[in-house]
Structure formats: structure tokens, C-alpha cells
Amino acid sequence: MMTPLALGVLAGAVLSGTSLLYATLGETLVERSGIVNLGLEGVLLMGASVGFTVTAVTGNPWIGLAAAALTGGLANALFGWLVVLRKANQLASGLAMMFFGFGLSALVGAPHVGAVIVGLPKWRPAWLAALPWVSASTLFNYDLLTWLALPVALLVWWVLFKTRWGLGVRAVGESPGAAYASGRNPAVLQFQALGFGGVLAGLAGAHLSLSLTLTWAEYMTAGRGFIAIALVIFSKWNPLRAVAGALLFGGAEALQLQLQARGSLISPFILDMMPYVLTLLVLLAWGGSRRLAAPAGLGRTFFGSE
């Protein structure tokens, strides 16, 4: 029999894990092609802000969701222009994207702070709602993005590991030179990975403003972009492990809220540290071993094709 605490944590883990998972999947796709986007935090913010603003203006959360996805894709295309075409430093470009996201999201969202929106509809299948301990919680009462989170993770895994395109992306991430020599165009593959990754990041941001909080506030992502980057490493660049990671990290956040509501003596800040400390410990445990599955070409700029 589940205790209500465990139930509350599980329900919360799924809700806050959704945006983490989408962001992590997007970054996994991008990093598999050999590119690190440290500006993920900014992309999430732009997705959240544009999604909220468009929803507030049109009154339709689906249009908002589409706009957020498009924004994410465009943001990553801009990033790709810098690091793929202009061969700029990836870390500096990522930080520049982060600042761009801070500024643009604030500008776009400012007129709509405090607006009341109709968020993404949620539903729960009747047979699940009939279960006694489910009906009293938010468990299984999800919006489309949450229902699709698992299938999308499977899809990203399948695309990366079971399709020719995925093989090409991974080849570019391991060694752009070798991929180029075998007739692939690294720049095209990297741009495609960035585009899809950006769409996923835009959706991740939109889930925060259109489902989780139903508000827009500056910096509302509160470091989730960086948690997602940590999660990519935590899950060894594997989309399926990312599901477990997102649930675990989302669960840490949910546990904190639940304990706070129950007047726990454990400081919420200690719990907030857990995702970061955990990731560092996991890295430490893998340290030195060859099993760390980082794409070999990650972060390097490819000059070979000119």
C-alpha cells in the first residue's frame, strides 16, 4: 500500500519531470552530434515566454505550444549558425544564447505578466480514475505533453540508434572527419539535430508556462536548463536512461515540495542540491572508466570540410 507521501512525490515527479525530460532529450540529440548547447536555459525561457504570450493573445494553448516549438527550433538554428557555420567557440556561444534567452523572454513576456490563460487540457482515463488511491491525487491527470513524454523518449532513442540518420548523427558526434570521409555532410546533420533538439527544448519550456504554473515570470526556469545538461551526462547520452533520470530529478523537486507542505525539518535547499551533487557523484563513480559514453567529438569545432 502506498503512503500518501510517496503518491504525492510520484505525481509531482511526473509533472515536473516532463519538462526536464523534453529538455534532456533535446540536448541529448544535439550533443550526440558533437555540439554542447550551454544556452539551453535560455532556449527553455524563450519557449516558456513565447508559448505563454501567444496563448494569452490567441486564447489557444495549442497555438502557443506550436509557437514555442518553433521558437526553440529557431533559437537552435541561430546557435547552429554560430557554432557550425561560423565555427565559433561552443561554450561562449552557449552562454551568449543564455543571455539572449534571458533578455528576449523578458521582453516578449513583459506585457503579459499576470495574464490569466487557459492551459493545456488535462485528462485521466476513466478506468485509472476508478482506482481508489489515484482519484484523490493528481496522478494520471496529465496533459498531452506528459502523456507523450515516454513515447517521445522511445522515438528519440529509436531514431538515434536504429535509423541511418541517427547513425549519421552519432558518427558526426564521434568524429566529424571520419563521417565526412564516409560521404556524410557534418554541417547538415548537426543542423538537423539542432533543429529537432530545439523543438523539444521549446516544448519543455512551454510545458512550464502552459501546464505546470500557468504563469509567466522572468527566469521561471530556475536552472532547469542546467539540470537538463547535467541529466544528459547522468544518463550517459542515452534517451531511455534520461527517462529514469528525469523522474529521479523531478522526484527530488517533488519530495522537497511535499516535505515543505508537511512542515519537515529538512531544509528545502539541501534537497535542491541533490540533483547536482548526485550527478557529480555519478560522474565520479564512472571517472576514469572507459564506460563514460560521451561522444568523442563533443565540443570540438570541425574545420575539415573546407
Place this chain on the structure above:
Amino acid sequence: MSETALRPILRHTLVAGAALALFSAILLVAGKNPLQAAADSFRSMASVYGFSELLVRMTPLILTAVAVALPSRLGLINVGGEGQLYMGAWMATAGALWFPPLPRWAMLPLVAAMGFLGGALWAAIPGILRAAKLVNETIATLLLNYVAPLIVSYSIFGPWKALGSSAYPESPAYPDAALLPTFFETRVHGGLILALVALLAYWLLVDKTRWGLQMRAIGGNAEAAQRLGIPVAVFLVAALALGGGMAGLAGMGEAMGVHGRLRQGLSPGFGFTGFLIAWLAGGRPLGILFMAFLFAIITAAGDTLQITQGLPFSVVNILLAMILFIVLARRPGASR
């Protein structure tokens, strides 16, 4: 002036002009008047007080930039200035609150040393992990950025919570002896002198000493340096710790020079901005000074936008990003 001296100035002017034009276009789309914003910003900075505020803003930026530039000589990427800054402020606060009442001449060096130590120890963690070939320092410093502010939050919501401060949590005010002196009735504080000394020390270290030469050897080829008998592991840890100490001093300066207490929002991303300054300056000391001043102007303009145009302060980050985009797009190469 010779032509070679003029060219970089022309180039910088062009970059700044193009970035301003792009930013103006975005403001126009948002229905604001960019010329008015520029005039307001200029007016607010042209006064003595306005100029002094620029010096206040550039103080932590110089230090966080050195925190990145120093380890980068060995090829180390320190993106953890933000966390190191918070730990510096945290340790300095511990000193100020726990040391017995001391006269100022004793207290100030002590809290400054504590601030340096806080950042240095925090940066030594990724340094040791890297030297032991366990965890890449880029990832470790990035992750620790998010732990340090939580330690600060934990402290000011818990053991250090000031009694009676209901507005938002903060530590009790520091004793007067622990406050950095301010100059000329402005908010310019002793941290600026510390920052300039640190910049000078950085220049001497990397350009004028044998250590600086050895650091460059490690940055060029660590394996060859090891075979030449340079203790690479020691250098890796020491460089990151020294850099972290600089960021720690920045945190100490903000806490003891500006706020007078330990607070949550001590740094609006000084650590990340410092990374960009160091990168834009290519690690050159004068470049760091120039870029820190430029970034101070940009953030000051952000304040003006907020006050006179009713725009969120954060909007000025777009201008910052535009400058970076242009520089990044113009300069090909993965110079790390």
C-alpha cells in the same frame, strides 16, 4: 596614431555600432524609442555619480574574468565563477560573524582572506577531480555553480537568519570593522583596488614568472610538460584554486562593499559574465579591464531602460548577446 593602433579601435566601434543597431531594431519592434533610451542612458552615466556606479559594477567583473583567464592558461575551462563567488561571500560572512570583535586593520585582511579561501576551496574540488583524471572540470565547475547559492540560501534562511528582517531573508549586518571602505561619498569600495591588484598580479604571474611559462607549457602540451618535470597535477589544482579565489574575492567585495550583509541575489550572473569577458579579451589583462568597463556600461543601461522605458532590466541582456553574437560570428576558431 599609427594605422595599426587605429584598426582595433575602428573594429571595436563597428562591432558596438552593429550590436546597438540590432538592439535598437528590437526595441523599435517592441514599441519603444531607442534614441530616447540611448539619451537617457548617456545622461545617467555622464555625471560623477553615474561614472562611479560604472566602477562599482566593473569591480566584480574584473575578478570573475581573472578567475577564468588564469586557469585557461593551462587549457582549463572554469565556468564555475558564479559558484566560487557565492562561496567567497559565504566564507567571508562566516568570518565577519564568527571572529571576535577586531579592529578594522585586522578584520579586513581576515575577511578578505576568508573570501579568497572560500572561492579557492570551492574551485579546488573540480581541480582535484580533474588532476586525478576523474571528472572533466568544465562539467564539475558548472554543476557546483548551482550548489553554492543553495548553501548561501540555506544559511540565511537558517543559522544566519537576521532577526526581525521580514522583507526577505538575509544575514545580520556585518560589524563595521568588516565593511570595505568606500571612496568620495560614492559606492565605489575597496574591492576595486583589490580587483586592480589582482589583475596586476595575474599579469605578472603569467607574463613575468617562470610559473607563467610552465603554465603555458602545460596548456600547449600537458604530456610533454610532464616529461619535462613540471608537476602538472599540482599546477592544475593550484591554477583553478587561485582562479576560484579571485571569484571568491568578488563575492567578498559584493557582500562587504555593496550589500553589507549576505543575500540571495548577490550576483546577477557575474560569474558567467566574467567568463565572456575573459574570452572576449583573450585573457589579456588590459583587454579584461576594457571589456569589464564595457559590460558595466551595458548593465548600467539596463537600469536606465527599466526606469525610463518601463522595460524589464533583463532586456539589456539582448544587447549583450548581440555584441557576443557579432564577435563570435566574426572570429572563426575554437579558441578555448
